[in-house]
Amino acid sequence: xxxxxxxxxxxxxxxxxxxxxxxxxxxxxxxxxxxxxxxxxxxxxxxxxxxxxxxxxxxxxxxxxxxxxxxxxxxxxxxxxxxxxxxxxxxxxxxxxxxxxxxxxxxxxxxxxxxxxxxxxxxxxxxxxxxxxxxxxxxxxxxxxxxxxxxxxxxxxxxxxxxxxxxxxxxxxxxxxxxxxxxxxxxxxxxxxxxxxxxxxxxxxxxxxxxxxxxxxxxxxxxxxxxxxxxxxxxxxxxxxxxxxxxxxxxxxxxxxxxxxxxxxxxxxxxxxxxxxxxxxxxxxxxxxxxxxxxxxxxxxxxxxxxxxxxxxxxxxxxxxxxxxxxxxxxxxxxxxxxxxxxxxxxxxxxxxxxxxxxxxxxxxxxxxxxxxxxxxxxxxxxxxxxxxxxxxxxxxxxxxxxxxxxxxxxxxxxxxxxxxxxxxxxxxxxxxx
Numbered sequence: 001x002x003x004x005x006x007x008x009x010x011x012x013x014x015x016x017x018x019x020x021x022x023x024x025x026x027x028x029x030x031x032x033x034x035x036x037x038x039x040x041x042x043x044x045x046x047x048x049x050x051x052x053x054x055x056x057x058x059x060x061x062x063x064x065x066x067x068x069x070x071x072x073x074x075x076x077x078x079x080x081x082x083x084x085x086x087x088x089x090x091x092x093x094x095x096x097x098x099x100x101x102x103x104x105x106x107x108x109x110x111x112x113x114x115x116x117x118x119x120x121x122x123x124x125x126x127x128x129x130x131x132x133x134x135x136x137x138x139x140x141x142x143x144x145x146x147x148x149x150x151x152x153x154x155x156x157x158x159x160x161x162x163x164x165x166x167x168x169x170x171x172x173x174x175x176x177x178x179x180x181x182x183x184x185x186x187x188x189x190x191x192x193x194x195x196x197x198x199x200x201x202x203x204x205x206x207x208x209x210x211x212x213x214x215x216x217x218x219x220x221x222x223x224x225x226x227x228x229x230x231x232x233x234x235x236x237x238x239x240x241x242x243x244x245x246x247x248x249x250x251x252x253x254x255x256x257x258x259x260x261x262x263x264x265x266x267x268x269x270x271x272x273x274x275x276x277x278x279x280x281x282x283x284x285x286x287x288x289x290x291x292x293x294x295x296x297x298x299x300x301x302x303x304x305x306x307x308x309x310x311x312x313x314x315x316x317x318x319x320x321x322x323x324x325x326x327x328x329x330x331x332x333x334x335x336x337x338x339x340x341x342x343x344x345x346x347x348x349x350x351x352x353x354x355x356x357x358x359x360x361x362x363x364x365x366x367x368x369x370x371x372x373x374x375x376x377x378x379x380x381x382x383x384x385x386x387x388x389x390x391x392x393x394x395x396x397x398x399x400x401x402x403x404x405x406x407x408x409x410x411x412x413x414x415x416x417x418x419x420x421x422x423x424x425x426x427x428x429x430x431x432x433x434x
Contacts, residue, residue, distance in 0.1 A: 032070035032071055033070055034069075034070070034071075035066055035069065035070075038065075039062070039065070039066050039069065042058065042061065042062050042065070042066075043062070043071070045058055046058045046059060046062065046078065052082050052085045052086050053086070055078075055082050056079075056082055056083070056086075059075060059078060059079055059082065062075060063075065072102065073099060073102050073103060073106070076095055076096075076098055076099035076102065076109075077099065077108055079091075079095035079098075080092050080095045080096055080099070080108070080112055083095060089116060089119060089120045090120070092112065092116055093112075093113065093116045093120065096108075096109050096112040096113045096116065097109075097113065097130070100113065100134070104137075105137070105141060107138065107141055107145055109134075110134045110135075110137045110138040110141065111138055111167065111170070113130060113131065113134035114131065114134045114135045114138050114170055114171055114174045115170055115174070117130065117131030117134065117135070117174050117177060117178070118131075118173055118174055118177045123181035128178045128181050128182060131174050131177065131178050132174070132175060132178045134174070135170075135171040135172070135174035135175050135178070136171070136175070138167060138170070138171045139167075139168055139171040139172070142164055142167060142168055145164075146160060146161075146163075146164040148160075165198045165199060166199075168198065169195045169198060169199055169202070169205070172191040172192075172194050172195050173191070173195065173205070173208075175187075175188075175191045176188040176191035176192050176195075176208065176212075179191065180212070185212055185215055185216050186216070188212050189209065189212050189213065189216070192205055192208055192209035192212060193209065193280075196209065196279040196280070197279065199239060200278065200279035201235060201237055201238070201239045201240075201279075202239040203231065203232045203233075203235040203239055203240040203241040203246070204232070204239065204241055206228045206229075206231040206232040206235065206279070207228070207229070207232035207233075207241060207245075207249055209228050210224075210225045210226075210227075210228035210229040210232060211225075213225035213228070214256075222260070223281065223285060223286050223287055224280070224281055226253070226256075226257060226260075226270065226287050227270075227274050227280070227281040227285065228274075229249060229252070229253045229256075230253060230270060230271045230273075230274035230275065231274045231275060231277075231279070232246070232249050233246050233249040233250040233253055233271075234246070234250070234271055234274070234275040235275060253271075254267065257270075257287070260287065260289055260290065261287060261288065261289065261290060261293070262289075262290030262293060262294075266287070270287065298312070298313075307337075307338065307339050307340055308340075308359065308360065310337060310339070311339055311359045311360060312360055314331065315359075315360065315366070315400070317330070318331070318395065318397070318400070318402070319397060319400060323395075323397050324395070324397070327392070327395040331392050331395070331402075332392050332393065332395070333391060333392070333393075334391070334392070335388075335389040335390065335391055336388070336389065336390045336391075336392065336404065337388065338386060338387070338388040339359060339386070339387060339388070339390075340359070340384060340385065340386040340387075340413075341357035341358055341359040341366070341367065341384070341385065341387075342357060342358050342362060342363070342381075342382050342383065342384050342385075343355060343356070343357060343379045343380065343381055343382065343383045343384075343385065344356040344357060344358050344363060344364075344365045344381060345365070345381065346375075346378055346379060349378060350377065350378045351374040351375060351376065351377070351378070352371070352374065352375055352378060352379075353370065353371050353373070353374050353375070354368060354369070354370055354371070355368070355369040355371065355375070355379070355385075355411075356368050356369075357369065357385070362382070363381075363382075365399075365401065366400060366401065366402065367390075367401070367402045367403070367404060368401060368402070368403045368404070369387060369390055369404055369405075369406050369411070370393075370403065370404070370405050370406070371406055371407075371408050371411070372405070372406065372407045372408050373408050375408065375411070375414055376414070376416075376417035377415060377416075377417030378415075379414060379415050380415075383413070383414075383415060384413060385411055385412065385413040385414055386411070386412045386413050387406060387410055387411045387412070388410050389406065389407070389410050390404035390405065390406040390410070391404055391405050391406070392404040393405055
């Protein structure tokens, strides 16, 4: 349904439409004439009627009795405005099409068809064709329509320019809608971009552009989508999104940012920059993805702790969807490189032949070493040891555990076993007991 307030007219635009189409017999009496007193009386009745349904009936009577009235174009505009009050969008469109048939260059007809194409949300091919024709006609008419000499005296130059931009923006919104309906997303992007260049503070268009960029599924354009979502969600002023819609966009932005970035770190800074910045992100502007951040952390780890980095790379493959296959083809029976870890537990408690180690963390068991012969003494939990050439024999993914066989000599850092203390009071060799 089309609501009466859907097409608010600026002061200059309202004057413009009035001057181009006329809204009453009295205003045009020097150029147009009623056929007789009955037509004049009929118009007066229409003008005074407050019941919109009755007004339509009176308009129908006027059209039936005076089909070729000098004011038939004015009559069509009254039809449009009356149907708008009744929230009858399809009837509005029909009346606007009839007006365009009377005058193919009618700015009011082009204007209403352009807006109705979007608001009625009908993507049938004939509707899209009609909308495109109207939008392009509206945009093409603007240079002539908004000539400086046509500016009403009580309208400032800035108002005149702003109203022109508003009309062009509506035309380009319609073209973007048409291109989207035809799955021409790159062309729709161009139209939204043109609008933001004219009206940078348009939150609705920023949101539409962001949605368009996401729909294109082009990784190179996703950064800009974050920026435009942030602007749409937090812009204030005349062209801002309604508060309820803005909250929905804010929630959506929070969700996709966390999914992409891995956390909300940096989100507030990004929002502040977008809300206060220009209509488009500055050159080089970027939000790093979770995978990019992970790669950076991996590189730092390779530099600071190459053994741990190597183990994490192996473990990443093992816990992946193809982990068992990776173990069989790349790990099983192959000597592992030198690694270090911390003791989680040993078995048995002394002279163990089985050592469970945590490699990536402090205490999470990840690998079980089965030693060729018993180790001397024992090792407390948390003891760090180093080992090499352990040969994996088994693997379990849940819970994660890699089991490997190893020679005792390939383990270093094992605590030195203390010699047993001498017993007190033991007799010395060669002494004589008295």
